[in-house]
Amino acid sequence: MGTTRITAAEQEKALASIKKPDIIKKQKLNVRYHVEDYDISDRPRRFLEAFAAILKHTNYRFALEHFIRVSAKCSRCTVQCPVYLATHDKHDIPCYRSELLLSVYRRHFTVGGALRGRLLDNGELTDEKIEEMAESFWNCTACRRCTLECPVGIDHALITHLGRFILSEIGIAPRALVVSTREQLEGKTGNTSAIPVPALIDTLDFLEEDMKAELGVDITFPKDVAGSEFLFVPAVSDFLMEAETLMGIAAVFKATGGSWTISTDYFDAINYGLFYSDRMLERIIRKLYAESERMKTKAILIGECGHASRSAKYYVPVHCGGTKARPVYNIMEYTHRMLEEGKLKLKPDAITDTVTYHDPCNIARQGWIIDQPRELIRAFCPNFVEMTPNKKENICCGGGGGTVSIDEIRPYRTTIGGRAKADQIRATGAKYLIAPCANCKKQLRELVEDQEIDCEVVGLHDLIYKAIIFDTKEQKS
Amino acid sequence: MQELLDFARGPLFRLTIALMVLGLLRVLILDIWGAITAYRRAGDRQLAWGDALRKTIAWLFPVKRVFTKRPIYSLCSILFHIGLILVPVFFLGHVQLWKSSIGLSWWTLPEFWADLLTVTTVVFGLTLILGRVGSAQARYLSRKQDYLWIPLLILPFITGYICTNMVLSPNWYVILMLIHVVSAEVIFVFLPFTKIAHCVLMPLSQFILALAWKFPARVDDKICTTLNKKGAPV
Numbered sequence A: 001m002g003t004t005r006i007t008a009a010e011q012e013k014a015l016a017s018i019k020k021p022d023i024i025k026k027q028k029l030n031v032r033y034h035v036e037d038y039d040i041s042d043r044p045r046r047f048l049e050a051f052a053a054i055l056k057h058t059n060y061r062f063a064l065e066h067f068i069r070v071s072a073k074c075s076r077c078t079v080q081c082p083v084y085l086a087t088h089d090k091h092d093i094p095c096y097r098s099e100l101l102l103s104v105y106r107r108h109f110t111v112g113g114a115l116r117g118r119l120l121d122n123g124e125l126t127d128e129k130i131e132e133m134a135e136s137f138w139n140c141t142a143c144r145r146c147t148l149e150c151p152v153g154i155d156h157a158l159i160t161h162l163g164r165f166i167l168s169e170i171g172i173a174p175r176a177l178v179v180s181t182r183e184q185l186e187g188k189t190g191n192t193s194a195i196p197v198p199a200l201i202d203t204l205d206f207l208e209e210d211m212k213a214e215l216g217v218d219i220t221f222p223k224d225v226a227g228s229e230f231l232f233v234p235a236v237s238d239f240l241m242e243a244e245t246l247m248g249i250a251a252v253f254k255a256t257g258g259s260w261t262i263s264t265d266y267f268d269a270i271n272y273g274l275f276y277s278d279r280m281l282e283r284i285i286r287k288l289y290a291e292s293e294r295m296k297t298k299a300i301l302i303g304e305c306g307h308a309s310r311s312a313k314y315y316v317p318v319h320c321g322g323t324k325a326r327p328v329y330n331i332m333e334y335t336h337r338m339l340e341e342g343k344l345k346l347k348p349d350a351i352t353d354t355v356t357y358h359d360p361c362n363i364a365r366q367g368w369i370i371d372q373p374r375e376l377i378r379a380f381c382p383n384f385v386e387m388t389p390n391k392k393e394n395i396c397c398g399g400g401g402g403t404v405s406i407d408e409i410r411p412y413r414t415t416i417g418g419r420a421k422a423d424q425i426r427a428t429g430a431k432y433l434i435a436p437c438a439n440c441k442k443q444l445r446e447l448v449e450d451q452e453i454d455c456e457v458v459g460l461h462d463l464i465y466k467a468i469i470f471d472t473k474e475q476k477s
Numbered sequence B: 001m002q003e004l005l006d007f008a009r010g011p012l013f014r015l016t017i018a019l020m021v022l023g024l025l026r027v028l029i030l031d032i033w034g035a036i037t038a039y040r041r042a043g044d045r046q047l048a049w050g051d052a053l054r055k056t057i058a059w060l061f062p063v064k065r066v067f068t069k070r071p072i073y074s075l076c077s078i079l080f081h082i083g084l085i086l087v088p089v090f091f092l093g094h095v096q097l098w099k100s101s102i103g104l105s106w107w108t109l110p111e112f113w114a115d116l117l118t119v120t121t122v123v124f125g126l127t128l129i130l131g132r133v134g135s136a137q138a139r140y141l142s143r144k145q146d147y148l149w150i151p152l153l154i155l156p157f158i159t160g161y162i163c164t165n166m167v168l169s170p171n172w173y174v175i176l177m178l179i180h181v182v183s184a185e186v187i188f189v190f191l192p193f194t195k196i197a198h199c200v201l202m203p204l205s206q207f208i209l210a211l212a213w214k215f216p217a218r219v220d221d222k223i224c225t226t227l228n229k230k231g232a233p234v
Helices: A008-015 A021-027 A043-057 A060-070 A082-087 A094-109 A111-120 A127-136 A145-149 A156-169 A175-186 A197-215 A243-256 A278-294 A306-319 A331-340 A371-380 A407-417 A419-428 A438-450 A460-467 B002-009 B011-041 B049-060 B071-090 B092-102 B111-134 B136-141 B144-165 B170-193 B195-212 B220-226
Strands: A230-233 A299-302 A328-330 A355-357 A432-434 A456-458
Touching: A008 A407, A043 A060, A043 A094, A043 A127, A043 A156, A043 B220, A060 A094, A060 A156, A060 B011, A060 B195, A082 A407, A082 A419, A094 A111, A094 A127, A094 A156, A094 B136, A127 A156, A145 A156, A175 A278, A197 A243, A230 A278, A243 A331, A243 A460, A278 A299, A278 A306, A278 B220, A299 A306, A299 A331, A306 A328, A306 A438, A328 A331, A331 A371, A331 A460, A355 A371, A371 A460, A407 A419, A407 A438, A419 A438, A432 A460, A438 A456, A456 A460, B002 B011, B002 B170, B011 B092, B011 B170, B011 B195, B049 B195, B071 B092, B071 B111, B071 B144, B111 B136, B111 B144, B144 B170, B144 B195, B170 B195
Parallel strands: A230 A299, A299 A328, A355 A432, A432 A456
Antiparallel strands: none
C-alpha cells in the first residue's frame, strides 16, 4: 500500500503553530505544543544532569551502548514510518530522530566520544539541539513500526521514549499531559478528566436506565464491591465520551455472570507517564495497583484502551512484584474467553454493514491482542474486511504516543500523523471502523472528520451491545 | 618487498587477528554484561525469549520479510554479505593461512564458488555504495565511516581476485598481494570499534530490545533524590 504524500499547502497547515511569538521567545522553545513555563536557564547542563541521573538508576544505558555500536544508518526504517511516508522530510527519519539523542549520549557519556569531542571541540549539547529534540520527539507517534524494520534491531521508539523522559525532567513536556497527570496523582478528583465522583455515579445510573429502556434488561455497574474477580478500570474519558462502549461491557458481564466492580475511589486507567515520564508511569501504576489491593480483586481489567492496557500489563509486574503481582487483562480478552466458553451469545448478523478493525499499536505491535477481537467481530458481523497492513504491522491512527491528547496539534495529527491511516481506511470502504482504544477513537473521529471520510468510528463493545443475546429468563429479570 | 609481504602475512596477520578477536570479545562481553545487569535490575523478568529468538533468526537469515519492502536494496545487501562472510573464512588460500597461523584448518569453498562469491561481493558492494549516494535519506543519515567502509571492505576482494585469477608479473603480484593483506588487516583492527561490530552483536539485538523495556522497579524515588526533586509537584 502506498501512502500519499502531503501537498505543500497541507504541510503548511499541519505545521502552523497557534502559539504566540512572545511565548515562544519567553520559553525559548519553538514547538507546536503548549508547555508550562519552566526554568530556561542553563538548559544543556540540566539536560545532561537529568540524563545522568536517569542512566544511573535505570536500564537504558546498556541499550544505548548496544545501539551506538551497531547503528548502520541504512535508512530502511523510512519504509515503515507513517510520519515520514506522509512528509518525506529527512528530519522525520526514525534513525535521524534517534541519532539526536544517541549523539548526546556518545559525546557526553562515553569515553571515546568525550575524548573526540574535546579534541575536535565539537558535538557539545547546545540549546538548539534541545529545541530540535523537543520538536522531533513529539512528532513521533511512538507506534514502533520502525523497530520492526531495523535490520540491526535498534528500537527507535525506546530512544524517543527516553528522550521525552529526559526533556520532561527539565520542564519540557506537553502541558496537556502534565496537567492531566497532576490532576490524576495530586488533584481533588484523582483522574485525568477531573470527573467528580457524584458525576461518575450520575453517569452510571443514567446508563443503567438507558440499558433498561433499550434492552429491557436490568444491567448494573457494580460500584465498590470488594472481593470481586475484576477491578474494572477504563480510560476515564470513556465515562464522558464512550457511553456505548461502557454499556456493551456491562451487558457482557450481565450476560456472562462475571464478577466485576468499578471503584469510585479510583477509576482511571490512563497513564500518560508511558508517553513522557517513567517516574509518572511508575506512580500511576502504583496507584492503580494499590486500588486493586484495597478492593481485594483477583485481577485488574482494563477497558478498551491501548496505552492503558500496555502500561498496566507490562508495568504492574515491573513495579508491583513481578510474577506474583495480580494479573492484568484487557476487556477484549475477557469477552473473547466468554465467547469461546459459550457463555456469551451474539446474533450472527447483528451488523450487516461492512466493518473494519483498527489494531491499536499498544496492544497489537508486540502480538498481545490480535485474533480475539477479530473472532468476536466475525461472531456478529458477516461483512468484516481487513485493512492492510494489519495486526502486528498495523499503521498507527496518527495520535499515538500521547499526541492525541494535545488538542493544539490536531492539524498535524489529522494531516501528517494520520495520513497513512486515512488512506488505509478509505481503501476499505467500511461503514464502521472498530477501534478498541480511547486514544485511537478520538484521533480517528477527528481524522475521518478532517479528511472527510464517510465512516463511523466505534468501539468493539459498542457493536457487541447491539448484538448481544440474553437467553435466560433469569437474566431478563 | 617479498619480506614485507612475509611480515604482513606472518606476524602482522597474527597480531591484527588477535586485536580483532580481543576487540570483538570486548564489545561482546560488554554487551552481554550490560544485558545481564539490566536483567538483574529489571522489576519483571518475564521475557518473550521465543519471540526474540524467532526475530533473531529471521534477521540473520532474512529471506522473507526484507523482500516485502525495498526488495532490490535487500537483495544487494544479502548477496554482498554472503561472500563477505564466506570467502575470508573458507577460501582455500585463506584456510592454508589460518593453518599456518593458528594451526587449525577446515572445509574449503570450491574454487568456482569462491570466485563467484568474490565477484558478487564486489559488485553488490559497489551497488550499495551507489544506493547510499543515490538515496537522499541515506545520504542525510550517513557519517564518513558509512561511505568508507564498503570500499575498504571490497578492496581485499578485488586484489585477491586479481592475484588468484590473473597472470601477473612477480612484482605486481607482490604489490597487489601486499595491498590485499594489509587492507584486510586494517579492517581487522578497526572492525570492533565501528558499526561493523554488528557481525557479532547483531544476534543480541532482539533480546536487548525486549529487555530494554523491562525497567527496574521503583526508580522514581531514586531519580528524585539525585535530581533534588523530592516532594516537588508533578
